[in-house]
Amino acid sequence: MPASSPDPIQRPALFLDRDGVLNEDRGYVHRWDDFDWIPGARETIAAFNRAGWIVVVVTNQSGIGRGYYTEEDMHALHARMNEELEGAGARVDAIYFCPEHPEAPVERYRHPDPPNRKPNPGMILQALAEWPIDRERSILIGDKPSDLEAALRAGVRGLLFEGGNLRDFLAKQDLLPEA
Numbered sequence: 738m739p740a741s742s743p744d745p746i747q748r749p750a751l752f753l754d755r756d757g758v759l760n761e762d763r764g765y766v767h768r769w770d771d772f773d774w775i776p777g778a779r780e781t782i783a784a785f786n787r788a789g790w791i792v793v794v795v796t797n798q799s800g801i802g803r804g805y806y807t808e809e810d811m812h813a814l815h816a817r818m819n820e821e822l823e824g825a826g827a828r829v830d831a832i833y834f835c836p837e838h839p840e841a842p843v844e845r846y847r848h849p850d851p852p853n854r855k856p857n858p859g860m861i862l863q864a865l866a867e868w869p870i871d872r873e874r875s876i877l878i879g880d881k882p883s884d885l886e887a888a889l890r891a892g893v894r895g896l897l898f899e900g901g902n903l904r905d906f907l908a909k910q911d912l913l914p915e916a
Contacts, residue, residue, distance in 0.1 A: 749874035751785045752861060752888070753829075755796035757880030758898050759818070765800035767810045769817045777904030781913070783827035784904070788914030791868050794832040795860040795877070795887070801836035802846030808836065831868065833860035855879075856886035861893060876912065878903070 756762040761773045782792055794815075800806050815832055822828055837851035853859035865872060877888035877895045888895030898906055907913040 745869040747869045747871040748789055748791050749876075750791040750793050750864065750868065750870040750893075751782075752793050752795050752864070752875065752877035752893060753782075754855075754877075754879040754881070754884045755794050757900075758878050758903065759794070762880070765803075765805050767800060767806035767814055769814060772814060772817070774821070775900075775903050777902035777906075779822055779825040779827055780904045781907060782822060782829065783825055784914050786827055790914070791830050791870055792828065793864045793868070794829050794834075795855070795864070796832070796834050797854050797883075798834045798836050799838040799841065799854070801834075802838040802841030802843050804841075804843050831864060833863055835860060855881075856883040856890070858887045858891035861887060861891035865891065878907075 753759055756766055759775055759778045760766060761775065763771055766772055785792055798811055801808055801811060811834065819829060833853070835851055835853035836846045837848040837854055838846060839849050839851070841847040851857065853863070861877065864870065872892050875893045877884060877893050878898050879885055879888070879895060880898050885895035885897055896910065904913060
C-alpha cells in the first residue's frame with residue numbers, strides 16, 4: 738500500500754469573470770432584480786460541466802468595500818445565480834471574490850494593492866491551489882484587460898469577451914466542448 742494516495746486527476750478549469758461575462762454589467766450589480774444573464778452564459782457553463790471542466794467565477798466586488806452593498810447581499814445574489822443554473826442543468830463549482838479596493842471607504846476592505854483584485858492573480862492562484870486544475874488546459878474569459886492580465890500572471894490562457902452571446906463567442910473560437 739502506498740504511503741500516500743495519488744493526487745486527484747487534474748481537469749481543466751473555465752474561469753469566468755462575473756459582471757460583463759455572466760451577467761449584464763450595470764455597475765455594482767448586487768440585487769437579483771438588477772441581474773440579467775448574458776445570452777448563452779448558462780448554456781456555456783452547462784457545456785463545460787458536461788465536458789468535465791471545473792467552472793470557477795473570479796470577480797472583483799469593490800462595491801462591498803465601497804459600502805454599496807454587503808458580502809451577504811453578494812452571497813444571496815450568487816445563491817440565486819446557482820439556483821437558476823441548476824434549473825439549466827449547470828453549476829459553478831466555486832466563486833472567488835475580492836471586496837478590497839485601494840480607495841475603499843470601509844477600512845477593513847482598504848488595501849493599497851489587493852493581491853486578489855484583478856489584475857493581480859490571487860483569486861486564480863487560490864483556485865489553482867484548492868482544486869485539481871490543469872493550468873495549461875484552462876482558460877479565463879473576461880471582459881476587461883485587467884481580467885486578461887490576471888490570467889497571464891497566473892499562467893492561464895485569457896480571452897476577451899466583448900459582449901454578445903457567450904456560447905456563440907466560444908463556438909466561433911472552437912472552444913465550446915461538444916455536448
